[in-house]
Amino acid sequence: MTDRRKADASGAFADLFRKQIFIPIAALLLLTVFNLAVDPSFFKVTLGTNSAGNPVLTGYLMTILDYGSEVAILAIGMTLVTAASGGQDISVGAAVAIAGSVILRVLVGLGGDGALKAPIIVGFLAACLVAMFFGAFNGVLVAIFKIQPMVATLILYTAGRSIAAWINNNELPIVTDKTFTYFGGFIPGIPVPTPFFLAVVCVIITMLVLKFTNLGLYTQAVGINASSSRLNGLNPTFIKWLSFVILGLCVAVVALIKTSRLSTINYSVIAKDIEMDAILAVALGGNVLSGGRFNIMASILGAYVIQFLTTTLYKFNVSSDALPAYKAVVVIVLVVISAPAVKEKLSGLGKRLTKQREVA
Template structure:
C-alpha cells in the first residue's frame, strides 16, 4: 500500500463507520438515494452532499494554501462578501429574472473574491506578513465590507430569479451544488496531479528557500493559491446565498474556516506544508457533514456537535500518526527473549 492510500485509509474507515451507525439508527434509506416528486435526487446522504458543497469548495482552496505552509482565516468573510455583492447587484436591478443580470452579478462577485484572495497572497508572499496575521485582518474587516455592500440590510432575491438555481436547482436530477463541487474538485485534481503544479506546491511548502534557489517562483505560486482560495470561498458564498435566497453579512459562512481546516486535517494534509491530499479533504468534508446528521439520528443534542468534531479529528490524527501506531503495536512486535545459556545447552543435548 503506497503512502497516498495509507493516508486515505483511516478517513475512509471513519466515514464507513459513521454511515453504518446511521444505517443502524435510521435504516438503509439513509444511504439509498430517492427521487423527489419534482424529479430531483434526494435522500439523507444526497442532502448531506448538497449541504456540504460550499464547505468542500472552501476546504479545497484551504488545502492548496496549507500545502504552501500557509493558512487562510478570511474565507468565511470572503464567503459573506461574495454573497453580498451578488445579491445586492441583483436586487438593485429592475428585473431580477434577467439571465444576463445574474451572470454579471456572479462574475462581479467571483472577480471581487478572487482579487481579495490575491491581496492575501501578496501580503504573505511579497510583504512577508505571517499568513495567520494577514488573513486575520481580513477575517475581521471582511464582514464589515459585506455590511457596507448591503447597507446593513439582508438583501433578498426573488424566488423567480435564475440565481436561486445555483443552490436549489438540479441537472440530470443531481443537485447543482454537487455538480459544482465535483467539477472544481476534478479540475483542481487534474491541475495538481497531471501537471507540474502539484510538485511545485509541495516544493514551496516543503522548503520555500530551497525552492527559490532552485528557480521556482515561489511568490507567484503563493499568490496563485490564495487567489484560488478566495475564488472558491466566493463561489461557496454564491451557492449558500442562492440556496437561502438572501445574503446575511453577519452570519453567512460564520466559522466555516474552522470546519474547512478540520476537513483538511482529517484528509491527511499536514499543517506544516508539503504533501496534500485533495481527495482526502473531500472525504473529510463528507465526514463532518455525516457526523452532524449522526448526532441527531442517534438521539443526541445538537450541543454535542463541536465535541464530536473534536473527538473525530483527534481520533483520525492519532490513527494517521506512525509514532502512535508504533507505540500501540510495539508490544505485539516484541521478539521472544533468547533462551538462557543453561536452557540452550539442555536443548542442544
C-alpha cells in the same frame, strides 16, 4: 500458503495505513457502520417533488451530497493554501459573505424590486474578482510580509462580515428570479442537488490543472522547504500568493451556492464556521498541516465525511451549539493520529505483528 496470504494481507493493510486516504476511508466506514447499527433508515433515499413540482431525491445521503459539496469546494483551495504556506485561512466564511453580497448587489442593486438587473454570470464573475482580490490580500500578508497564515487571515475574519453588510448598505436584497435558485437547489428535471455538480466541475478542473501543469509539484516543494525550492529556480512567494487566489475562486463558487439557497443573504450567519469544516476536511484527508505533501481527493472525501458526521449528529438531535465540541474531539484525534511519533509507533507495531505471523 495460508500463512503467505495472511502475510500479504497484513502487508497490504500496512501499506494502506501509510497512505493519506486511509484516515477519511476509516472515518467513513466507522460512521457507516454506526448508522447501519443504530438506524438503517439513515441510508434511505426517496424520490419526491419539491415546492415547484419537480422530481427531487430526498434523504440524509442527499443532504450530505448537497451541503458537503460546499465544504468540498472550499477544501480544494484550503488544501493548496495549507500545502504551500504551512497554515490555514480562517477568513473563508467572511469572504463568502463578501462575495455573496457582491453577487446580490450586482444582480438586484439597492432598494430594487428583486428583478435581475444583470445576468447571473456577471454577478458571479464580479464575486470571483472580489474574492480573488481578498485572497490576494491575504496572500500578500503571508507570502511577502511573512505573517503566519492564521494571524494574517484573522484581519478579514474580523472585518469581513461588516464589509459584506456595507456593500449593500446593510440591506437584505432578495432575488425573485427562479433561475437563481437553481445553483443552490435543483435544476428542473434533475433530481440531484446542483451543488454536487458544481463540486464535480471544480474537482475536474483542479485535477486537470494539477495533471497538465507543475502547480502540484511546485506547491509541495515550497511547502516542504521554501529555501531549497528557491535555489531550484522556483518563486515561493508567488506560489504561496497564488494558492490564496485559488482559494478565493473557491470562495466565490460557494458564495453563489449559499446566496442561491435563500435568494438573499444574512451577513452574520451565512457560511458561519465553514472555515473550520474546510480545515478539518484537509486534516481528515491526512494532509500535513505544516505544509508540503497533499492529496486533493483525500481532502474532498474528508469534506463529505465531515458533513456525514454533521448530518448524523443533527439526526440524533444534537444542538447546533454543541456541534463544534464534537468536531473538536475529531480534531484532537486526527492531530494525535497524524503525529509523527504515533505514526512511527503504529508502523513499528504493524511490522512486529507481521514478523510474528511469518515466524508462526
